[in-house]
Amino acid sequence: MIFLQLFWEFFKTGLFAVGGGMATVPFLYDMGERMGWFTDAQLADMIAVADSTPGPIGVNMATYVGYTSVSEALNSTLMGVFGALVATFSLVLPSVIVVLIVAKVLKAFKDNFYVKSAFYGLRPASTGLITAAGCTVAAIALLNIDLFKETGKFLDVLNIPALILAAVLIVLTNVKGIKKLHPVVFIAFSAIVGIVFKFGA
Amino acid sequence: MKELFQLFASFARIGALTFGGGYAMLPMLQKEVVEKHKWATEEELMDYYAIGQCTPGVIAVNTATFVGQSQRGTLGAVFATAGIVFPSFVIISLIATVLTNFSHIPEVKYAFAGIRVCVCVLILNAVIKLFKKSVPDVVAGIIFAVVLLASVIFDVSPILIVPIAAVIGIGVQLWRCKQK
Numbered sequence: 001m002i003f004l005q006l007f008w009e010f011f012k013t014g015l016f017a018v019g020g021g022m023a024t025v026p027f028l029y030d031m032g033e034r035m036g037w038f039t040d041a042q043l044a045d046m047i048a049v050a051d052s053t054p055g056p057i058g059v060n061m062a063t064y065v066g067y068t069s070v071s072e073a074l075n076s077t078l079m080g081v082f083g084a085l086v087a088t089f090s091l092v093l094p095s096v097i098v099v100l101i102v103a104k105v106l107k108a109f110k111d112n113f114y115v116k117s118a119f120y121g122l123r124p125a126s127t128g129l130i131t132a133a134g135c136t137v138a139a140i141a142l143l144n145i146d147l148f149k150e151t152g153k154f155l156d157v158l159n160i161p162a163l164i165l166a167a168v169l170i171v172l173t174n175v176k177g178i179k180k181l182h183p184v185v186f187i188a189f190s191a192i193v194g195i196v197f198k199f200g201a
Numbered sequence: 202m203k204e205l206f207q208l209f210a211s212f213a214r215i216g217a218l219t220f221g222g223g224y225a226m227l228p229m230l231q232k233e234v235v236e237k238h239k240w241a242t243e244e245e246l247m248d249y250y251a252i253g254q255c256t257p258g259v260i261a262v263n264t265a266t267f268v269g270q271s272q273r274g275t276l277g278a279v280f281a282t283a284g285i286v287f288p289s290f291v292i293i294s295l296i297a298t299v300l301t302n303f304s305h306i307p308e309v310k311y312a313f314a315g316i317r318v319c320v321c322v323l324i325l326n327a328v329i330k331l332f333k334k335s336v337p338d339v340v341a342g343i344i345f346a347v348v349l350l351a352s353v354i355f356d357v358s359p360i361l362i363v364p365i366a367a368v369i370g371i372g373v374q375l376w377r378c379k380q381k
Contacts, residue, residue: 018257018360049296049303052313055216055289056226058259063293071297081294088286095258096282099266100275102252107271114371119248121344121370123335125362126251127328128348133224134324135353141317162318169322183228184218187319194315195308 002073003086009035010062010090017058024058024091028065037069062091142166165193205273205280211238212265212284217292219261220316226261228323231330240268243334255363261285340373 009031017023025047032038038046046068050060066087071080109115139145141162148157169186173179193199211233219226227250234240241249246264253263262282269281296303303309336342344366351357 015257018255024259049293052220052309053289053292053296053303054218054220055292056219056259056261056285059216059262059286059289060293063290064297067294067297077298080297084290084294084297088290092258092262092282092286095256095263096266096278098256098258099252099263100270100278102256103267103270103278106252113374117371117374118367119244119251119370120341120374121366121368122251122363123244123247124341124345125348125366126247126254127331127335128345129254129352129359129362130224130227130250130324130331131328131345131349132352134321134328135349137225137317137324138321141314141321162314165315165318166322169319170325173322173326182218183232183323186323187218187220187316190315190319191312192315194311194313194318197311197315198307199311199318200314201307201311 002070003083005035006066006069006083006086007090010066010087011094013062014091015094024061028061031065035069037073038065042068058091059088062087161197161199165190165199205277207238208269208272208277208281209284209287212269212281213287215265216261216285217288220313220320224260224324225320226264227327230264231327234268240272243331245271247331247335251363251366254359344369 013024013027013031017027028043029040032040032043043065046061046064050057050064053060063084067080067084069087070083071077074080106115142159143157144159145157148154169190173186215226215229215233218229227246230246231243235243235246249264249267250260253260253267256263262285265281265285266278269277269279271277273280332345336345348362348366351362352359
């Protein structure tokens with residue numbers, strides 16, 4: 001029974017959460033309140049984990065919430081893993097169906113004047129949206145906005161160690177020979193620098 | 202069969218190496234999908250992203266479905282989608298069952314503060330690459346600037362921005378046709 005409910009709840013979330021992983025968050029708060037599968041505090045912890053593990057945040061959240069809901073309701077780890085599977089599948093199903101339909105329609109009208117013109121407008125907009133997302137990450141990673149609000153000193157707003165790391169990375173990722181390395185190399189390097197210099201402590 | 206498995210493996214790699222959600226996936230996608238396997242061009246990748254923004258669901262999943270579909274039809278879409286989901290499933294299940302206080306370990310926090318800096322730089326490099334291809338003229342440059350401002354300063358939702366940009370694109374090209 002709980003699996004059917006889980007399927008239905010996550011199918012709805014997958015269908016109506018438009019605009020990426022974080023868009024699923026309000027649906028999950030609502031789900032916790034209505035179904036009583038998990039508390040708000042548990043959800044906050046799950047968001048923190050989903051945000052700090054690899055993979056799309058929305059998928060991470062579905063897996064985690066599916067596991068927690070079922071393992072607590074049925075008091076079984078194995079059933080919890082099955083719950084994670086059901087939640088993830090249900091979240092992904094509606095978007096796979098919609099994208100398959102859109103992809104087929106687009107293929108048929110690829111050379112259509114209107115479709116081509118629409119993409120002329122969509123491409124710079126898409127780049128703009130990605131840049132905006134980059135700015136949001138940059139504000140969190142490179143600036144100390146909270147500290148600045150507390151002290152009001154202009155120099156406090158700059159997260160100096162982070163800015164130095166960013167400068168080093170900009171140079172490394174544009175040097176011939178090094179820049180062809182897989183991005184994960186730079187990510188691993190930054191993780192080590194973060195641990196050694198206690199970033200964000 | 203080999204290509205289906207390649208789709209699964211490639212997207213599993215992308216899923217396992219992406220930290221911080223859909224946008225952070227872009228550098229990995231450029232590496233695996235555009236440079237390594239040539240399953241899509243930079244422009245097509247951007248189209249998938251734009252559509253992924255205004256179709257329901259997680260952007261990373263939508264992009265995987267798109268690339269899989271373009272290579273091997275519906276079955277390809279299923280394999281690519283399963284691939285991107287697989288690492289999350291394994292990692293989260295492990296954390297949920299074994300490492301329950303994972304996100305409270307100090308070293309994990311320090312590492313992610315470092316990784317976030319790297320994600321910024323990777324996104325910056327990805328954007329520079331995309332900008333060269335997606336902004337061929339002044340009008341496209343204006344669209345880019347307006348979207349960036351609307352999104353950063355006024356927090357306008359992508360669901361609104363994407364369809365408007367498509368309509369403006371059509372309007373501008375129609376007007377250009379008439380001028381000729």
